[in-house]
Amino acid sequence: MAAVLRKLIQGRLPALAGVLCRRSGNEGHLFLNSSGSTLMQPRCGYSSPTESVIVEMDKATGVALLKLNIPPVNSLSLPLLTELAIVLDKLEMDKHCRGLILTSAVPNIFSAGLNLFDMMDKPNEHYSEFWRAVQEIWIKLYGSSLANIAAINGSSPAGGCLLALCSDYRIMANNPHFTIGLNETRLGIVAPFWFKDTLLNTVGKRTTEISLNLGALYSPTEALSLHLVDRLVPETQLLSAATEEMGRWLQVPDHARQITKSMIRKSTLEGLLNQREADIKNFVEFISRDSIQKSLQFYAQSLQKQKQHIHPPSSSCRQQISSVTFARSPWYSLIQRS
Numbered sequence: 001m002a003a004v005l006r007k008l009i010q011g012r013l014p015a016l017a018g019v020l021c022r023r024s025g026n027e028g029h030l031f032l033n034s035s036g037s038t039l040m041q042p043r044c045g046y047s048s049p050t051e052s053v054i055v056e057m058d059k060a061t062g063v064a065l066l067k068l069n070i071p072p073v074n075s076l077s078l079p080l081l082t083e084l085a086i087v088l089d090k091l092e093m094d095k096h097c098r099g100l101i102l103t104s105a106v107p108n109i110f111s112a113g114l115n116l117f118d119m120m121d122k123p124n125e126h127y128s129e130f131w132r133a134v135q136e137i138w139i140k141l142y143g144s145s146l147a148n149i150a151a152i153n154g155s156s157p158a159g160g161c162l163l164a165l166c167s168d169y170r171i172m173a174n175n176p177h178f179t180i181g182l183n184e185t186r187l188g189i190v191a192p193f194w195f196k197d198t199l200l201n202t203v204g205k206r207t208t209e210i211s212l213n214l215g216a217l218y219s220p221t222e223a224l225s226l227h228l229v230d231r232l233v234p235e236t237q238l239l240s241a242a243t244e245e246m247g248r249w250l251q252v253p254d255h256a257r258q259i260t261k262s263m264i265r266k267s268t269l270e271g272l273l274n275q276r277e278a279d280i281k282n283f284v285e286f287i288s289r290d291s292i293q294k295s296l297q298f299y300a301q302s303l304q305k306q307k308q309h310i311h312p313p314s315s316s317c318r319q320q321i322s323s324v325t326f327a328r329s330p331w332y333s334l335i336q337r338s
């Protein structure tokens, strides 16, 4: 079974694998730039603010801390997804790496989900390439043989929530301004079946039904009560809590944990692996419709309008606007009763 997981992970993006560079003199740190070309060049200075995926490897424990670092909101663009795929391959192939903690280097945001602009006003070839990259990240993360903990240090809508759902355990910072959930329907789009399956496997059918249909975004407390996340901690303790939790997962022999994980996730993974091309075709057909494009444009504009109503838009104020707009969910009480 572990071999199945490994096979799912290896062999993808082979041309890109192995192009990561390690920072000399700062062992165990991998950094990638959002520009594909710089990946191919050995680099010696990595403190540039344009670093989009940062990995800090603790060689003593074999735990990699992976931080998404694309301000302002860590939206999952095609270049970011491509880089992330390379990093994940590299970590899977590193025999010393046993665990992965996924978090964000951007204050208050874990990830805003898929980059809206990769789904708007583009040729079909772009949609197709973009969606393949989205699939790839899900396959790598959901099928990862590493113990994987999400340290959710900010809002995490849609594709951001999916990233967190791929982990084995989710710890969220207990800040009432943060929200998490699969809100696709609110944008006039539809979460594909494998987003749905990932949520379903985590929270069960009734919560999935209500959450997906209504595009609900939840506060940390709500998310905890629905088992969308496993634990809440004060923001300042998030990384130490994730590290401590990882210790618990690494006490289990890797092969036993990996085979168990594979047993549980294999059929869900195969659901997509067996029909990737059809899923890409569906996405392209769906996203290129005029009505869907209009919905996305309207939504993207509404994000910008929220800001225009407030002058000057302090970051704490903006956070509150987003929370009020998307998070307070009257249907939450329905779930509580169900």
Ligand SMILES: CCCCC/C=C\CCC/C=C/CC(=O)SCCNC(=O)CCNC(=O)[C@H](O)C(C)(C)COP(=O)(O)OP(=O)(O)OC[C@H]1O[C@@H](n2cnc3c(N)ncnc32)[C@H](O)[C@@H]1OP(=O)(O)O
Pocket: 072, 073, 075, 109, 111, 112, 113, 114, 115, 116, 117, 155, 157, 158, 159, 160, 183, 184, 187, 189, 190, 191, 192, 282, 283, 286, 287, 300, 303, 304, 307, 318, 319, 322, 326
């Ligand atoms: C029948 C078969 C069907 C098959 C269908 C198949 C597939 C279709 C489904 C595709 C799946 C999509 C999943 C997704 O992930 S869609 C993306 C959903 N994301 C969101 O809804 C999040 C939107 N963003 C927010 O809610 C907020 O930005 C925030 C993350 C809470 C942060 O708030 P705040 O700190 O206040 O920041 P701003 O709102 O001011 O944003 C700053 C800046 O960033 C831009 N931006 C925000 N989100 C995105 C994004 N996802 N992509 C690109 N850009 C984003 C925002 O517009 C601001 O830009 P400006 O500074 O230029 O104004």
